[in-house]
Amino acid sequence: MTTPSATAPTGLSTSLSRLWRPNTLALGWRRTILEARMFSRDPSALVFTLFFPLIMMGLFSTVFGDEASIGDPNRPESLLRPAEYYLPGMIALGTILSGFQNLSGYVADERFNGSIKRLAGTPLPSLSYFLGKTGLTLLLITTQTALLLLGARFLFGVTMPATVDAWLTFIWLLLGSTAAWSAVGIAFACLARTGQGASTMSAVPPLLLAFISGVYFPFSQMPDWLRTIADFFPLRWTASGMRSVFLPEGWAAVEPGGTWNLGLAALVIAVWLVAGLVLTRTVFRWPPQK
Amino acid sequence: METSTFHPAPRNDATSHHDVPIEVENLTKVYRQKSGTISAVNNLSLSIQAGVTYALLGPNGAGKSTTIEILEGHRKPTSGRVNVLGTTPYKAPPSFRARIGIVLQEATDAGALRVREALHALAAYYPNPRGVDELIAAVGLEGKESQRISTLSGGQRRRVDVALGLVGNPELLFLDEPTTGFDPDARRAFWGLIRSLRADGTTIVLTTHYLDEAEQLADRLGIITGGRLVAEGAPGTLGGAALRRPRVSWIDDDGVHEEITDRPAELVNLLSAGGTHEPRKLQIRVPSLEDIYLELLKQHGIQSGDAS
Numbered sequence: 001m002t003t004p005s006a007t008a009p010t011g012l013s014t015s016l017s018r019l020w021r022p023n024t025l026a027l028g029w030r031r032t033i034l035e036a037r038m039f040s041r042d043p044s045a046l047v048f049t050l051f052f053p054l055i056m057m058g059l060f061s062t063v064f065g066d067e068a069s070i071g072d073p074n075r076p077e078s079l080l081r082p083a084e085y086y087l088p089g090m091i092a093l094g095t096i097l098s099g100f101q102n103l104s105g106y107v108a109d110e111r112f113n114g115s116i117k118r119l120a121g122t123p124l125p126s127l128s129y130f131l132g133k134t135g136l137t138l139l140l141i142t143t144q145t146a147l148l149l150l151g152a153r154f155l156f157g158v159t160m161p162a163t164v165d166a167w168l169t170f171i172w173l174l175l176g177s178t179a180a181w182s183a184v185g186i187a188f189a190c191l192a193r194t195g196q197g198a199s200t201m202s203a204v205p206p207l208l209l210a211f212i213s214g215v216y217f218p219f220s221q222m223p224d225w226l227r228t229i230a231d232f233f234p235l236r237w238t239a240s241g242m243r244s245v246f247l248p249e250g251w252a253a254v255e256p257g258g259t260w261n262l263g264l265a266a267l268v269i270a271v272w273l274v275a276g277l278v279l280t281r282t283v284f285r286w287p288p289q290k
Numbered sequence: 291m292e293t294s295t296f297h298p299a300p301r302n303d304a305t306s307h308h309d310v311p312i313e314v315e316n317l318t319k320v321y322r323q324k325s326g327t328i329s330a331v332n333n334l335s336l337s338i339q340a341g342v343t344y345a346l347l348g349p350n351g352a353g354k355s356t357t358i359e360i361l362e363g364h365r366k367p368t369s370g371r372v373n374v375l376g377t378t379p380y381k382a383p384p385s386f387r388a389r390i391g392i393v394l395q396e397a398t399d400a401g402a403l404r405v406r407e408a409l410h411a412l413a414a415y416y417p418n419p420r421g422v423d424e425l426i427a428a429v430g431l432e433g434k435e436s437q438r439i440s441t442l443s444g445g446q447r448r449r450v451d452v453a454l455g456l457v458g459n460p461e462l463l464f465l466d467e468p469t470t471g472f473d474p475d476a477r478r479a480f481w482g483l484i485r486s487l488r489a490d491g492t493t494i495v496l497t498t499h500y501l502d503e504a505e506q507l508a509d510r511l512g513i514i515t516g517g518r519l520v521a522e523g524a525p526g527t528l529g530g531a532a533l534r535r536p537r538v539s540w541i542d543d544d545g546v547h548e549e550i551t552d553r554p555a556e557l558v559n560l561l562s563a564g565g566t567h568e569p570r571k572l573q574i575r576v577p578s579l580e581d582i583y584l585e586l587l588k589q590h591g592i593q594s595g596d597a598s
Contacts, residue, residue, distance in 0.1 A: 020385050020417045027415060034403075034411050041402040041438075114397025121362060121392040122458065123384035124415040287364040 022123045024131070031124075031132025036139055039102075048203075049102045050144050053090035054151050060086045061156055070218075071251075078250055083156035088242030089215040090148055095174060096206045096235050098140040099181025100188070103133060107189035108198025120287035129286070134182070141178045161245055169262065170245045176269045177238040183276025190283040209235045214243075220254045227256065234272050237265035311462050311493050312338040312361060317370035319356050319517075330356040332517035333370070338510070343484065343494040345508035347501070347583060353517040354497040355395065355466055361495065362392050362464055375462060388417050391460030393452050393468050401440030405431055405450055408439060409457050416458035428486075429453045430479050444471040452480065456487075463487065465496040469503060481506055501580045513586055520590040529582040536576050540569040 039045055047055070064070075064082040071079040110116050119129060152158040161167060185202070192198030210216055212226045213236035219227065230236040243251060244260035252260050319331040331353045338344045346354045359365040360372060363379030363386065372379060377386050400408045406422060413419035426435055429449040434442065439450055448471050455463065465484075469477045484507050488494060498504055504511055505525045513521040513528075521528060538557050539548040551557050554574045561569045577585075 020388060022384050022388075022415060030411070030414055034407075037407070038400075038402045110399065113399045114394050115399035117364065118392070118394060118397060118399055118412075118454065120364065121387060121390070121394075122412060122415045123388045123417075125384060 022125055024125045024128050027124055027128035028131025031128055032135025035132045035136035049097050052097055053094045053148050057086050057090045084158050087152045087158055088246045089239050091145055091242050092239035093210055093215050094144045095177040095238055096181050098137055098144055099178040100185040101202050101206045103182050104185035104189040104202040105199040107186050108192045117287055126286040137182050166245045173238055173241040177234050180234050180269050180273035180276055183273055183280050187276055187279035187283055209233055214239045234269045237268045241265045309340050310337050311340050311375050313373040315371040317372055318368050320368045330517055334519050336519060340493050341491050342509045343488050343507050344510050345504040346497045346512050346514055347504055348514035352514045354514050358464055358466055389461050391455040391458055391463040393455035393465040395466040404436050404438055406435040409453055412454055413457045418459050419457055420459045425453050428483055445473055445476050462493045467497055501583055505579045515587055515590050521586050529586055533582045533585050534577055536574055538574050540572045
């Protein structure tokens, strides 16, 4: 009688194939390249995610002029040009665009257009899929921020921070905030009931939060109750953290409490990151149905 | 007369899963919804032998897709035993999915990719993929390799789906309504492809609404309605002799007549008075698969209506 380990002529290849495992990391890298290729062929994503902060900064500089006009008119030496003032906010905006808007839009799409269903029917590990998403998001936030910094420096003449400390703060804020928004973005993508609604829905939170978090308007000029709402979200803390990196020290006085409060910024971002990961772990399905 | 033939798997002998890649016993799938529970699959048992092309037929909402998705590992059964290639699909490791191929019912993914890019991308996930160029030729997409998938016609898009399902060189292939949207020519070509896969020993499970397709391709047919397998058999014997009796029809001054008889020649002889008289529009017809299918659905529609 035959036993599972010693069967027909195909037994050897069959038992070998049963031992076969996909290489999660190598496939994650392949997914990153593929995701980047698909992204680069999506003109609306290029405009509304990759170049959007740079475009916005260009607009602010054009509309408000190149004069040092922002700040306390009684202390002309502290006044900033629009490009200088808006750079931190635009970098913070990039984290929610690349992390949240782009990722949740794509994942929601892929839940409904058959992508995830197809991939879940192949040996591709779900972790490789997520590594691909992580790779794409890292590539996006890096490119987006690099474009913004280069544009700020060479088109608008913004002075860059000179201390290692400032750049370290910049890096953990950038990566932490993008990671938190990414985790929340994937969970958000799983809420959608239809593919159509999802892409549109994922553009709403960045739009609203950008208005109340000190990205488009000075945070100090917001009414208290709006500031309280913004305090619960990472964007407000990323924006103020980025201001601590790029604005002169004296500008801390304009922040609530008169300090940059980086400790609280780190805490809020960390809480969102953990909550987002837990939520994504609970609601994301691979394959998409039970 | 039996109207359905069940072939429960011989479970007590030493048959390994190499001979019976699919064994399903008392499979039930219940969906919970706000309005209550819906049982999509109801105590279904089924076994499919290696190398066989098996077609699942049934009306929309009968449970065909749910059954296939459970076999693929995309859905978890509520109860019952499901064994595919020796494992339980929904919790099987990646090596299980390396041995199956899935052609999805409707997908619009990967539109930004070119045909060859999409196939290469998916091929990389398998240990022993088919050659991409050979596959493109097999599904008749030569000349379209460099075209973005979003710019293809509906029928061409379906061919890409078929190619994507085959790229891993599967020993077990699932096709959910594979030829929907094909023109007759493309359908013929697709049938040829399926026959060549069958000749290579691939076990094939497909759902279709086209009975001619089922008749052309399948070694065995299973008819699902209301989540139950109500009939099973080869295309030539499905439904049993009772549903296959010839039908003689003709017209006379009283109108149209149809009679079902086991002795059509005798009836024609009688009608024509020994061949001296020609009845108008005389026809002897053996029921088509479609006639038998519709008759089976009618019988079981009434039965399940009584049961619930």
